[in-house]
Ligand SMILES: Nc1nc2c(ncn2[C@@H]2O[C@H](COP(=O)(O)OP(=O)(O)OP(=O)(O)O)[C@@H](O)[C@H]2O)c(=O)[nH]1
């Protein structure tokens with residue numbers, strides 16, 4: 001019997017700036033969001049190891065970075081949007097790179113859109129959600145850095161973020177890579193999406 005998929009064995013596969021050069025794979029999930037939202041840190045928390053480079057200075061992940069969760073199963077860390085640093089040429093390349101990737105992957109099973117739990121979705125986050133809906137892609141909102149919301153406020157803030165993002169509170173993943181809130185549940189969901 002095949003072993004259940006587990007992210008602990010994940011490893012770096014490749015880094016690419018041109019989505020057209022990516023090979024096909026059996027199943028993949030992607031992580032997108034503002035620069036500094038915590039995408040790379042969340043991937044590390046999900047895989048329980050330091051796979052992805054975490055930025056001290058935002059805008060660190062500038063290419064599509066693919067990690068192999070299992071044979072033919074990809075975890076994809078996308079460059080962040082909305083941070084005005086880096087050469088203008090690389091900022092201008094963000095749209096074609098990320099949108100080209102997202103729109104061109106038939107095996108893409110979920111796009112996790114990371115938003116800041118304390119701030120809620122920004123205008124750019126809402127634009128991304130609207131774009132994903134327009135493209136008919138599967139997406140889910142993940143509120144990150146939940147440790148920065150006081151526990152006494154977390155229920156009310158979760159409702160506020162869900163409402164601002166236009167989703168049901170039950171559908172909003174509420175996570176902190178720092179103290180592990182919600183990471184186990186999200187890991188289980190990611191494994192289920194990639195399995196089969
Ligand atoms: N408090 C707290 N800080 C976090 C959490 N996740 C990430 N951070 C911090 O947020 C900063 C950005 O994290 P990254 O994971 O590099 O963010 P990113 O979305 O990959 O950023 P780009 O690669 O620039 O798009 C780092 O200083 C992290 O330590 C979290 O759950 N809680």
Ligand SMILES: [Mg+2]
Pocket residue numbers: 039040041053054055060061077
């Ligand atoms: Mg990153």
